[in-house]
Amino acid sequence: MKFKIFLLFVGAIILGCQKENTEEVLDPYVLRRPDYFPEITYPISGNQISKSGFELGKKLFNDPILSLDNSIACSNCHVKAVAFTDPQHNPSVGIFEREGSRNSPMIANMAFQPEFLWDGGITHLDFVPIFAIENEKEMAETAESVVRKLNASPIYPTLFKKTFPSLDTITAPYMLKALSQYMLLLVSDQSKYDQFLRGEANLSSEETAGLTLFKAKCASCHSGALFTNYAFLDNGLDVTHKDIGRALISARAEDTGKFKVPSLRNILLTAPYMHDGRFKTINEAIDHYRFHVKDTPNLDTRLKTNGKPGISLTDEEVENLVSFLKTLTDYKFISNPIF
Amino acid sequence: MNKILIMSLLALIITSCGKDEVIEKGAGSIDIEFDNVAVINNIQNQLSLVTPGSTNYTYTNGIGQPFNLNLLRYYISGIKLEGPNGASFTDEIKVDVAASKGIYLIDESKLAANIITLENVPAGEYNKISFTVGVDTSGVKEGASGGVLDPATCKMFWNWNSGYIAVKIEGQSPVSNGGVGGTETLNSSSVNGIAYHVGGWRNVEGSAFVNNNKSLSFNFDTNAKVEKGLEPHVHMILDVISLFKGQNIIDFTGNHNVHKPIDGKPLADNIPNAFSFDHLHQ
Numbered sequence: 001m002k003f004k005i006f007l008l009f010v011g012a013i014i015l016g017c018q019k020e021n022t023e024e025v026l027d028p029y030v031l032r033r034p035d036y037f038p039e040i041t042y043p044i045s046g047n048q049i050s051k052s053g054f055e056l057g058k059k060l061f062n063d064p065i066l067s068l069d070n071s072i073a074c075s076n077c078h079v080k081a082v083a084f085t086d087p088q089h090n091p092s093v094g095i096f097e098r099e100g101s102r103n104s105p106m107i108a109n110m111a112f113q114p115e116f117l118w119d120g121g122i123t124h125l126d127f128v129p130i131f132a133i134e135n136e137k138e139m140a141e142t143a144e145s146v147v148r149k150l151n152a153s154p155i156y157p158t159l160f161k162k163t164f165p166s167l168d169t170i171t172a173p174y175m176l177k178a179l180s181q182y183m184l185l186l187v188s189d190q191s192k193y194d195q196f197l198r199g200e201a202n203l204s205s206e207e208t209a210g211l212t213l214f215k216a217k218c219a220s221c222h223s224g225a226l227f228t229n230y231a232f233l234d235n236g237l238d239v240t241h242k243d244i245g246r247a248l249i250s251a252r253a254e255d256t257g258k259f260k261v262p263s264l265r266n267i268l269l270t271a272p273y274m275h276d277g278r279f280k281t282i283n284e285a286i287d288h289y290r291f292h293v294k295d296t297p298n299l300d301t302r303l304k305t306n307g308k309p310g311i312s313l314t315d316e317e318v319e320n321l322v323s324f325l326k327t328l329t330d331y332k333f334i335s336n337p338i339f
Numbered sequence: 340m341n342k343i344l345i346m347s348l349l350a351l352i353i354t355s356c357g358k359d360e361v362i363e364k365g366a367g368s369i370d371i372e373f374d375n376v377a378v379i380n381n382i383q384n385q386l387s388l389v390t391p392g393s394t395n396y397t398y399t400n401g402i403g404q405p406f407n408l409n410l411l412r413y414y415i416s417g418i419k420l421e422g423p424n425g426a427s428f429t430d431e432i433k434v435d436v437a438a439s440k441g442i443y444l445i446d447e448s449k450l451a452a453n454i455i456t457l458e459n460v461p462a463g464e465y466n467k468i469s470f471t472v473g474v475d476t477s478g479v480k481e482g483a484s485g486g487v488l489d490p491a492t493c494k495m496f497w498n499w500n501s502g503y504i505a506v507k508i509e510g511q512s513p514v515s516n517g518g519v520g521g522t523e524t525l526n527s528s529s530v531n532g533i534a535y536h537v538g539g540w541r542n543v544e545g546s547a548f549v550n551n552n553k554s555l556s557f558n559f560d561t562n563a564k565v566e567k568g569l570e571p572h573v574h575m576i577l578d579v580i581s582l583f584k585g586q587n588i589i590d591f592t593g594n595h596n597v598h599k600p601i602d603g604k605p606l607a608d609n610i611p612n613a614f615s616f617d618h619l620h621q
Contacts, residue, residue, distance in 0.1 A: 046435060046481050126482030127501040130490055134498055143491035166437065172491030173436045176483035249500050251547030251601050 028338050029054055031111055034189045036197055036225045038112045042125055042184055049181045053163040057182025058339075060175065065149050066129075067095055067139035074132065074179075077104040081334055083266035084108060084186065090277025094138040101137070101243050103277035106263065106270050108188040108333065114230055118259045118275045121249045125183060126176040143172045150175065186339060188265050190332035193324075197225075203327060209317075210324025217311050218321075220302050227264035227328070233300040234258045236293035236309055237274060245275065254298055265328050282325065286318055367462060367565040370572040371418065371455045373445045374617065375411055378578040383617075386411065386579055388447055391524040393511060394531075401584025404591045406533060408510035408579065409524040411447040412495065414487070414503065416478065417554075418457065419469040423562065426463030432477050439486035442474060444493060445577075456570075464562040468573065472610055473505030473552030479540055494523060497538060500599070504538040505552055506610065508582070512591035519596045533591055537607050539600025549600045551607035557616040564621060574617040585609030 026032070029051045033040055060066065064073045077092045078084040084107035086092045092104040102118050116122040122131060132138045133146060150156040150170045160170045160178070167174055195201035203211060214222075223229045232246035234257045246255040259275040272278065273285040293299070293309040303309055313321065333339070375386040377398050389395055389407045396405035418430040418441070432441035443455050478488060479502055488503065490496035495504045509524045511531040519525045519532035539551040563571040583589040587605035597603050 043481060121500045122498075123501055124480070124482040127490070127498065130483075130496075131498040131501075147491050164436070171485055172489055173483035173485045176490075177436050180482070249547070250543070251599065252545070 029185065031184050032187070033112070034187075034194070034225070037109070037189070038224060038226065040111050041114050042111050042180070044111075044184075047126075047177045047180055049184060050163060052159070053178050053181040054185055055182075056159050056163050057178040057180065059159070060179055061182055065153070066133050066141060066146055068141040068145075069095065070149075071095060072139060074129065077138075078107050080339060082269045083188065083330070083334060085270040086277075087271065090272040090280070092277075094135070095140045098137045098140075102275050103272060106266060107183055108186050108265060108330075109226055109263065110186065111184045112226060115260070119246050119249050120230075120232060120260055125180050126173075128183075129176060129179045130172065143175075147172050147175065186333075188330040188333040191265065191330040192327040194330070196327065204323065206320050206323040207327055208324075210320035210322070213313070213317055213321050214324055217313070221261045221300070222264050228261045231261050232258040233261055234296055234298040235289075236296050236299045236303055237278070237288070239294055239296055243276065257296060257298055264325065266330055266333070267325050268322075268329050269334065282322060283318070286313070286321065289313075290318075365462060365567050366459045367567050368570045369420070369457050369460050369465070369563060369565050370570060371457065371468070371575060372572060373415065373453045373455075373575050373577060375445075375447050375453070375577045375579060377580050379580065383576065383578075386447060389510070391509075391511075392529060394513070396511070396513065398580055400580070400591065401588040402590060404512055404514045406510055406512040406583070406591060408447075408508060410507065410509040411579065413445050413472060413506040413577075414442060414474050414495065415445055415455065415470050415472060416442040416474055417469075417471045418455070420457075420460065420465040420563075421467040421469075422463050422465040424464060426461060426465055426565075428457070428460045428465070430457055434478050434481045434484040434486075434488060436483065437485045439478065439484045439488040442478060442487055444487040444495065460565045462566040464564050466559045466562045467556065468559070468575075468616070469554065469556040471552050471554045472614070473538070474503040474540065475550075475552050476540055478503065495538075497536075497598075502538055502540045502600075504536045505607070506535070506537045506582075508535040508537075508579075508606075509533070512595070515591045515595045533595040535589075535595075535597045535603065535606050537597065537603035537610075539603065539607075547599060547601035549604050549607075551600055551603050553607065553610045555611055555614055557614070559616055559619055561619065563619050569621060571619055571621050573619040576615045576617045578613050578615070581613035582606060582609050585612045 029049060031044060031049055061074045064070045072095050077086040079087060086104035091102050092100045094100055110125050116128050122128055130143050133141050133143055147170055156170060160167055160174055163178060164174055192201055196203050221229055232255060238257060241257045244256045246258040268282060272280050279285040289311045290313050293303050295309045299309060376383040377386050388409055391409045393407055396407050398407060399405050417432055420428040430441045446452050487493055495507060509522050510533050512533050513531055515531045515533050517530040517532050519529060519534045520527040522534045525532035525534055537551050539549045541548050542550045563573060565571060586608050589606055594602055
């Protein structure tokens with residue numbers, strides 16, 4: 001009898017321990033939405049994330065096998081250390097040193113985005129990598145040829161089979177699902193600002209002043225927890241357009257020169273700025289809004305005060321604003337060994 | 340009392356007989372064949388594709404401009420059969436990473452693919468067919484899918500404005516001034532190339548987003564009887580000439596390099612009248 005009670009005790013202790021563990025160590029291969037983030041847009045039921053699927057996606061993301069001459073990987077223009085953007089080129093440079101027309105966008109929080117690319121031409125994350133693979137200025141390869149290379153590789157068939165046991169041969173949809181599994185888990189929600197939102201950290205007086213300014217002067221477009229309303233807007237960069245932006249997709253004249261409002265998370269890491277990477281520093285980008293907004297026909301009305309284009313900010317206000325923007329840098333994201 | 344018992348017994352026997360009958364008849368198959376033809380002077384001619392660059396022009400559009408075709412490929416999805424006595428069958432669409440059930444790719448260069456065999460069709464008589472030409476939202480929202488939707492192999496997928504091409508046509512016309520590049524059978528040196536990649540799966544008012552998928556219905560001239568051991572064969576027709584001279588005349592001196600939903604609308608609007616039911620045999 002005593003022995004039985006002893007056993008029960010041991011059982012209770014073990015159970016208690018297990019409970020504590022599950023509360024503290026979260027499975028890193030599960031997509032979680034912080035409660036202040038927008039809803040997940042990706043139909044996850046059709047692509048259940050697993051550790052092996054995520055790792056396969058990561059391997060593909062970093063493998064130049066996806067490009068025509070096996071020279072360039074996704075990670076060449078989406079560098080982890082700078083929140084998966086391209087720090088060196090404006091705009092980005094693809095295969096054979098071909099200059100692209102646009103600035104490589106951040107890959108973070110993809111699970112919550114309604115549309116992709118600067119012009120929103122892609123409506124599902126799975127279809128983003130095939131665009132880069134087959135774009136002549138990026139990887140200049142065909143998905144068909146990549147699939148052939150993957151099937152002939154000594155390692156990939158085993159890795160795919162491990163993730164997708166029912167698979168016979170590797171096909172493009174499986175490759176794209178694996179890449180999505182990797183990108184879906186790239187969630188950036190560990191910045192100082194996130195800690196502040198969760199009540200785990202306080203902002204300094206400069207950062208608080210910057211946040212107040214941001215809310216008053218920027219947040220109508222850079223809205224919500226991801227700092228974008230996902231609208232396509234003209235922010236007064238040019239009167240004539242080398243790149244017509246959203247109009248390329250919508251064919252509407254009034255969309256000429258409009259680009260997607262980008263997220264500002266990790267903004268201090270993701271220079272250069274704008275769709276074509278024309279501004280090298282955050283101060284150049286802010287100065288555009290202060291002094292250089294052009295009164296274009298499609299200019300967003302929020303960028304006009306009393307009929308004049310631009311946002312008025314004093315030098316001191318700019319300093320506070322930059323202090324606040326620095327709180328959006330997520331060092332845990334860029335140093336996460338799993339990513 | 341006895342009467343009631345007998346009646347109930349009878350009723351039981353009748354209902355169980357009915358049940359047995361259904362089980363015995365069960366389900367069968369039906370073939371839907373898409374025959375691509377060129378109707379000239381009211382005569383159906385089997386479509387013949389030419390080698391790219393050919394200057395042998397057999398067909399003319401609604402304004403007398405000659406043309407020929409190198410490639411004809413289109414999606415059929417969401418097939419539904421109905422009968423005069425309530426028989427009904429819906430070929431469910433189910434797309435995932437491995438396959439795309441209920442979506443078929445008709446390809447004039449692969450004639451075997453032009454016969455769709457529907458299995459497990461409930462026994463009964465059918466006299467009406469409905470289907471969509473193209474792949475609707477359900478095929479796009481799941482993301483990358485296998486089977487005939489595999490973007491690497493179907494060659495019916497737009498990367499830059501993601502979605503599937505419903506109908507893809509490439510060929511030549513002597514009145515075209517070329518300039519058609521980046522297609523399967525044409526390149527910048529194809530002087531007389533014409534390319535109509537007709538797609539688009541959503542309507543956004545006042546924009547270039549147009550849904551060019553067409554949902555069509557046709558009545559049969561007789562009933563197709565489906566049951567175990569029978570496999571009726573339905574012949575549907577696509578007349579390629581009608582694609583170029585229906586509600587809208589497709590002028591080869593105009594935009595003959597179509598790769599956007601809005602640009603494909605005139606041809607898409609000709610699709611309903613280009614399809615027809617031809618005949619069926621048991």
